Amino acid sequence: GAVVSQHPSRVICKSGTSVKIECRSLDFQATTMFWYRQFPKQSLMLMATSNEGSKATYEQGVEKDKFLINHASLTLSTLTVTSAHPEDSSFYICSALSGGLNTEAFFGQGTRLTVV
Amino acid sequence: KQEVTQIPAALSVPEGENLVLNCSFTDSAIYNLQWFRQDPGKGLTSLLLIQSSQREQTSGRLNASLDKSSGRSTLYIAASQPGDSATYLCAGDIYNQGGKLIFGQGTELSVKP
Numbered sequence: 252g253a254v255v256s257q258h259p260s261r262v263i264c265k266s267g268t269s270v271k272i273e274c275r276s277l278d279f280q281a282t283t284m285f286w287y288r289q290f291p292k293q294s295l296m297l298m299a300t301s302n303e304g305s306k307a308t309y310e311q312g313v314e315k316d317k318f319l320i321n322h323a324s325l326t327l328s329t330l331t332v333t334s335a336h337p338e339d340s341s342f343y344i345c346s347a348l349s350g351g352l353n354t355e356a357f358f359g360q361g362t363r364l365t366v367v
Numbered sequence: 368k369q370e371v372t373q374i375p376a377a378l379s380v381p382e383g384e385n386l387v388l389n390c391s392f393t394d395s396a397i398y399n400l401q402w403f404r405q406d407p408g409k410g411l412t413s414l415l416l417i418q419s420s421q422r423e424q425t426s427g428r429l430n431a432s433l434d435k436s437s438g439r440s441t442l443y444i445a446a447s448q449p450g451d452s453a454t455y456l457c458a459g460d461i462y463n464q465g466g467k468l469i470f471g472q473g474t475e476l477s478v479k480p
Contacts, residue, residue: 358411
């Protein structure tokens with residue numbers, strides 16, 4: 252299957268700093284990528300849809316100024332958690348569709364963010 | 368609003384058993400349905416994708432079915448092995464919603480040797 256690479260896998264940062272997470276599609280082009288958040292023992296919740304060359308679409312309740320998304324190329328989307336606080340500590344996972352809409356979704360390895 | 372429910376939340380079986388994981392959704396407008404595996408602290412591995420025109424998909428010891436009329440999907444695992452221990456998630460997308468997936472809560476499977 253298609254490969255999506257996410258980096259870093261783990262990050263610890265101080266409260267008030269910003270953290271950038273990268274999501275790359277390694278062997279295919281992805282015009283659309285998705286960012287999810289997962290709390291312990293809970294399922295994945297969609298945060299936003301990242302569209303190449305345009306602004307991201309955020310789900311209700313997700314602060315767009317706090318979670319900055321950039322999708323500058325067909326193989327890279329980044330999520331920046333700005334002015335991170337302990338409550339932002341979570342598992343963040345990105346995904347990309349392998350061949351456009353209504354095709355199989357492949358996920359990155361996830362990033363465990365801990366804000367201290 | 369589409370909601371996806373998975374039953375049971377947790378399951379423990381002895382090695383070799385066949386088992387069924389259930390997934391139900393509230394909106395019959397679901398388009399594709401996908402089953403994933405997640406190991407602790409890891410990302411998701413795609414297991415099976417059932418596209419809108421399909422009713423069933425098979426891969427090795429795994430078989431997934433989709434019945435849109437009843438709003439249900441099942442994942443059948445044959446001859447379970449300890450290496451199958453993981454959390455299994457089902458997720459569906461809705462036509463014309465840009466490919467966004469709505470996830471169930473997952474079933475945590477433990478296969479005892």
